[in-house]
Amino acid sequence: ETGVTQTPRHLVMGMTNKKSLKCEQHLGHNAMYWYKQSAKKPLELMFVYSLEERVENNSVPSRFSPECPNSSHLFLHLHTLQPEDSALYLCASSQDGLGTSNEKLFFGSGTQLSVL
Amino acid sequence: SQQGEEDPQALSIQEGENATMNCSYKTSINNLQWYRQNSGRGLVHLILIRSNEREKHSGRLRVTLDTSKKSSSLLITASRAADTASYFCATDDSGGSNYKLTFGKGTLLTVNP
Numbered sequence: 001e002t003g004v005t006q007t008p009r010h011l012v013m014g015m016t017n018k019k020s021l022k023c024e025q026h027l028g029h030n031a032m033y034w035y036k037q038s039a040k041k042p043l044e045l046m047f048v049y050s051l052e053e054r055v056e057n058n059s060v061p062s063r064f065s066p067e068c069p070n071s072s073h074l075f076l077h078l079h080t081l082q083p084e085d086s087a088l089y090l091c092a093s094s095q096d097g098l099g100t101s102n103e104k105l106f107f108g109s110g111t112q113l114s115v116l
Numbered sequence: 117s118q119q120g121e122e123d124p125q126a127l128s129i130q131e132g133e134n135a136t137m138n139c140s141y142k143t144s145i146n147n148l149q150w151y152r153q154n155s156g157r158g159l160v161h162l163i164l165i166r167s168n169e170r171e172k173h174s175g176r177l178r179v180t181l182d183t184s185k186k187s188s189s190l191l192i193t194a195s196r197a198a199d200t201a202s203y204f205c206a207t208d209d210s211g212g213s214n215y216k217l218t219f220g221k222g223t224l225l226t227v228n229p
Contacts, residue, residue, distance in 0.1 A: 002158065002160065004158070006158075031215060033215070040221065041221065042218070042219045042220055042221050042222075043159075043204070043219040045216055045217070045218075048215040048216075050215065055213075055215055056213060056215050056216065088156070090158055090159070092158075092159075094215075097214030097215050098208050098214060098215055098216070098217055099145075099146040099147070099208035099209070099210060099212075099213075099214045100146055100210075100214060101214075102146065102147050102164060102166060104149060104161040104164055105151075105159070105161065105206075105217065106161070107151075107158030107159045107160070108158050109157050109158045110156070110157065110158050112156065
């Protein structure tokens with residue numbers, strides 16, 4: 001296990017539903033991430049939180065709403081999604097920033113989301 | 117091409133053979149990382165090589181980095197069926213965000229028993 005837990009593992013929702021994805025890390029890390037992985041496309045960074053403050057928001061539609069109540073938990077609230085939002089949503093954490101710190105990402109197993 | 121683009125897209129080999137995957141990137145970097153992903157699961161970090169390093173080893177893995185060509189290779193020696201997975205390179209951008217790793221589309225490696 002990587003120390004990053006995501007729930008649920010699978011989620012099927014209609015376009016009018018509201019649901020939330022949950023991520024919890026037990027590593028004492030300061031940064032948490034949401035990535036989207038669609039078939040045949042590279043991983044797309046969605047949001048980054050460092051010490052509970054959002055530091056990256058990569059032009060993600062407002063139907064995705066992140067929440068980081070503390071440094072161990074990260075949520076992704078979903079509402080009025082589109083079928084093209086179906087993907088594997090991955091949560092990750094790192095001790096601190098990545099580049100100059102030579103840090104690595106620890107990923108959860110992901111939530112496979114299907115929007116009908 | 118995109119930052120962190122792997123080549124080939126798919127590779128099929130027999131158990132015991134070596135597997136080589138390549139990665140190209142565009143910007144200046146602090147480090148380059150390789151990750152592995154089993155189908156439908158999260159990514160697992162394999163190895164990190166810093167921009168001032170040329171080669172690094174970890175068990176059956178050997179990574180090289182050529183910053184003049186902006187390319188890296190991952191060699192898996194004496195492959196096993198359990199090595200079947202997708203492999204991704206990821207780069208930071210030394211002039212950009214400290215929290216952004218850019219991943220390629222990956223190489224799907226199949227090791228046949």
